[in-house]
Amino acid sequence: MEAKFISHDDTTGWLDALSEQHVVLAPMWDNTVVTFRPHVKGRTPVLDRMPVLPPKEGVFPQNEMLLKYKYDKDPENLDRTSVQVKETLPQDTAVVVGARPCGTRGMTVFDRVYNCEKIRDPYYVGRRENTLFVTVACTRIESTCFCHDVGSHPADAEASDVLLVPVAGGYVAEPVTERGNALLDSPFFAPAGERSAEAAEVKEKNRAKLPAAHDYTGCGEKLMDRFNDLAFWEEQSAKCISCGACTYLCPTCYCFNITDESVGLTGKRLRTWDNCMSFQFTLEGSGHNPRPTKAHRLRNRVNHKFAYYPDLHGGAIACCGCGRCIKSCPVSVDIRAIVRAAQTYTPKPAPEGGDER
Amino acid sequence: MNANPILPDMATIIEVVDETPNIRTFRVRLNDESRMQGFSFMPGQVGQLSAFGFGEATFVINSSPTRMDYLQFSVMRVGEVTSRLHTLKEGDSLGVRAPLGNWFPVDEMRGKDITFVAGGIGMAPLRTLLVYLLDNRKDYGKITLLYGARSPRDMAYQEDVREWRERDDLDVVLTVDAPSEGWGESPQERVGLIPHVLTDINPSPENAVAVTCGPPIMIKFTLQALKKLGFADDQILTTLEKRMKCGVGLCGRCNIGTKYVCVDGPVFKYSELKDLPDEL
Numbered sequence: 001m002e003a004k005f006i007s008h009d010d011t012t013g014w015l016d017a018l019s020e021q022h023v024v025l026a027p028m029w030d031n032t033v034v035t036f037r038p039h040v041k042g043r044t045p046v047l048d049r050m051p052v053l054p055p056k057e058g059v060f061p062q063n064e065m066l067l068k069y070k071y072d073k074d075p076e077n078l079d080r081t082s083v084q085v086k087e088t089l090p091q092d093t094a095v096v097v098g099a100r101p102c103g104t105r106g107m108t109v110f111d112r113v114y115n116c117e118k119i120r121d122p123y124y125v126g127r128r129e130n131t132l133f134v135t136v137a138c139t140r141i142e143s144t145c146f147c148h149d150v151g152s153h154p155a156d157a158e159a160s161d162v163l164l165v166p167v168a169g170g171y172v173a174e175p176v177t178e179r180g181n182a183l184l185d186s187p188f189f190a191p192a193g194e195r196s197a198e199a200a201e202v203k204e205k206n207r208a209k210l211p212a213a214h215d216y217t218g219c220g221e222k223l224m225d226r227f228n229d230l231a232f233w234e235e236q237s238a239k240c241i242s243c244g245a246c247t248y249l250c251p252t253c254y255c256f257n258i259t260d261e262s263v264g265l266t267g268k269r270l271r272t273w274d275n276c277m278s279f280q281f282t283l284e285g286s287g288h289n290p291r292p293t294k295a296h297r298l299r300n301r302v303n304h305k306f307a308y309y310p311d312l313h314g315g316a317i318a319c320c321g322c323g324r325c326i327k328s329c330p331v332s333v334d335i336r337a338i339v340r341a342a343q344t345y346t347p348k349p350a351p352e353g354g355d356e357r
Numbered sequence: 358m359n360a361n362p363i364l365p366d367m368a369t370i371i372e373v374v375d376e377t378p379n380i381r382t383f384r385v386r387l388n389d390e391s392r393m394q395g396f397s398f399m400p401g402q403v404g405q406l407s408a409f410g411f412g413e414a415t416f417v418i419n420s421s422p423t424r425m426d427y428l429q430f431s432v433m434r435v436g437e438v439t440s441r442l443h444t445l446k447e448g449d450s451l452g453v454r455a456p457l458g459n460w461f462p463v464d465e466m467r468g469k470d471i472t473f474v475a476g477g478i479g480m481a482p483l484r485t486l487l488v489y490l491l492d493n494r495k496d497y498g499k500i501t502l503l504y505g506a507r508s509p510r511d512m513a514y515q516e517d518v519r520e521w522r523e524r525d526d527l528d529v530v531l532t533v534d535a536p537s538e539g540w541g542e543s544p545q546e547r548v549g550l551i552p553h554v555l556t557d558i559n560p561s562p563e564n565a566v567a568v569t570c571g572p573p574i575m576i577k578f579t580l581q582a583l584k585k586l587g588f589a590d591d592q593i594l595t596t597l598e599k600r601m602k603c604g605v606g607l608c609g610r611c612n613i614g615t616k617y618v619c620v621d622g623p624v625f626k627y628s629e630l631k632d633l634p635d636e637l
């Protein structure tokens with residue numbers, strides 16, 4: 001496999017060609033946000049920044065049909081109906097272009113849950129196997145980025161099929177998988193030649209821009225030490241307005257809801273992204289709610305990513321460090337700060353005099 | 358379960374039994390005869406019933422694997438899906454995803470005395486286990502059933518209860534919250550809250566297991582009563598109810614810390630529950 005070069009001007013033509021064979025999802029402006037949309041021929045993708053929405057859309061769409069159903073009335077006995085149900089497994093092949101390394105790597109968090117010994121979700125696995133990721137290495141490091149804290153870096157190609165490295169005039173396209181390599185078999189590409197050295201430099205330079213990595217080792221235990229300290233969680237969640245932006249925009253959040261939508265006698269069962277920060281998420285019939293306040297819900301969200309998931313999946317943190325939840329939170333809740341607060345927690349000193357020991 | 362764990366099997370209702378004003382029992386068979394023949398489950402496992410257009414909800418398979426003529430589910434009407442299910446009649450179709458979750462440790466329980474403590478719809482998960490034990494009667498010690506409901510008419514499984522009361526290898530005590538006409542003529546019929554009656558029955562914790570299910574408040578006081586009677590935490594079994602959607606460990610709805618009630622439960626020993634983070 002050999003690195004290639006594509007000029008800025010040619011990327012749109014390349015996507016046009018790819019979209020003849022695949023569903024191509026590429027970053028587009030939608031009002032004020034950049035989101036992944038099916039590529040429209042001739043339209044230039046927005047490849048110079050991190051899309052606000054996560055690339056999981058390509059494999060785990062915000063709305064996904066699980067099955068169709070149809071009621072049939074028995075003409076002999078109008079009181080009686082039967083139901084026909086049809087499984088709607090995904091058929092398309094797709095290419096997600098313009099994700100960042102963090103977002104693409106987020107798919108590995110799904111993989112351990114949706115395609116493991118215990119269960120194989122055929123919708124997820126179907127899309128995952130038929131979706132290629134063309135990822136753009138980061139050159140603009142933001143204050144909210146912390147991919148390096150969770151074991152990654154701005155040119156990480158994990159879970160990618162092709163890595164595009166921005167160089168003067170275009171991108172060096174580094175194939176990561178055989179299938180990714182096949183995408184580069186196109187007249188829009190030229191051999192990278194000397195530009196490969198430039199790409200290596202770009203990668204090195206941006207990696208060096210990040211501050212020293214924070215060490216999350218042992219954070220799960222520290223978070224669990226605070227589990228029953230509701231005051232801690234109330235303080236961390238004080239500003240939260242339970243809007244759910246952090247969950248919907250997160251590349252690793254994989255919770256969903258299932259709902260039926262009928263029109264007349266036919267309909268479909270859908271799965272949609274869901275939001276654990278909402279009161280309704282765990283509300284039970286008796287009125288009892290195991291996570292009744294935003295403190296309980298934020299505790300679950302943070303613990304799921306930094307304590308429960310690592311505990312279940314060999315230490316892997318279920319956060320790719322993209323910073324979307326920090327950047328998009330209307331009240332600046334910062335997940336990094338919460339985990340650090342648990343890691344460095346020291347009991348407040350007693351108000352005066354008294355020695356509690 | 359299906360190769361696609363989210364795709365229900367189609368099933369047909371062969372009988373509907375009105376249990377109480379708000380609980381209805383459905384006996385169903387999978388339409389695919391070979392899948393019905395091959396269906397196997399253990400007492401305590403659950404299923405997701407689909408009313409297409411309304412959604413899915415979780416119910417314990419309350420028939421016993423020792424009697425496979427049909428799968429039985431009892432549905433208390435509380436909301437959208439359960440109300441829709443209540444409109445279904447014999448011959449109607451519905452979707453079934455089953456079996457899901459874990460089950461009662463019937464092998465570990467062998468040779469022991471078993472005390473059942475059920476409140477209201479909590480009788481459903483205990484019914485499957487009770488029938489299973491009765492069908493394997495010689496493998497188990499003394500079996501006691503304490504079943505409580507608000508009033509006599511809120512007591513489900515009347516037909517079973519009648520039969521159980523007559524057996525001499527099973528002790529049955531029924532209780533209702535308040536005195537009611539015609540109730541209390543037999544010593545099997547009591548008035549009073551379940552934990553009080555349980556204390557009264559005074560089951561021995563020696564080589565015994567207690568199995569309890571019911572509303573949270575009843576479970577809470579029943580646990581206290583069992584502890585007072587000397588039952589250790591690992592001698593008490595209960596089944597948990599959590600809001601569930603997928604039933605297969607994906608949707609993230611039902612977790613208590615690292616445990617997912619849909620796959621690691623719904624059956625838990627009290628000793629296991631105590632180790633979970635406090636988020637019941």
Ligand SMILES: Cc1cc2nc3c(=O)[nH]c(=O)nc-3n(C[C@H](O)[C@H](O)[C@H](O)COP(=O)(O)OP(=O)(O)OC[C@H]3O[C@@H](n4cnc5c(N)ncnc54)[C@H](O)[C@@H]3O)c2cc1C
Nearest residue numbers: 283284285414415416417432433436437438439599600601
């Ligand atoms: C393991 C397990 C076994 C169960 N076994 C039985 C059974 O044998 N018989 C029976 O009648 N019920 C059983 N339930 C409860 C049953 O699943 C819910 O009552 C049902 O899902 C409500 O559906 P609905 O659409 O009618 O209610 P909705 O319209 O969705 O909601 C009505 C109310 O019920 C709440 N609710 C929804 N789902 C649940 C749930 N799973 N648990 C608690 N509250 C919920 C909602 O928050 C709402 O307040 C069981 C639940 C679990 C988790």
Ligand code: SF4
Nearest residue numbers: 250319320322323325
């Ligand atoms: S938790 Fe926040 S930083 Fe981590 S992956 Fe999700 S959105 Fe990105």
Ligand code: SF4
Nearest residue numbers: 240241243244246329
């Ligand atoms: S984005 Fe911020 S305010 Fe909204 S639910 Fe998440 S933490 Fe709360």
Ligand code: FES
Nearest residue numbers: 602604608609619
């Ligand atoms: S019900 Fe979906 S994870 Fe348990």
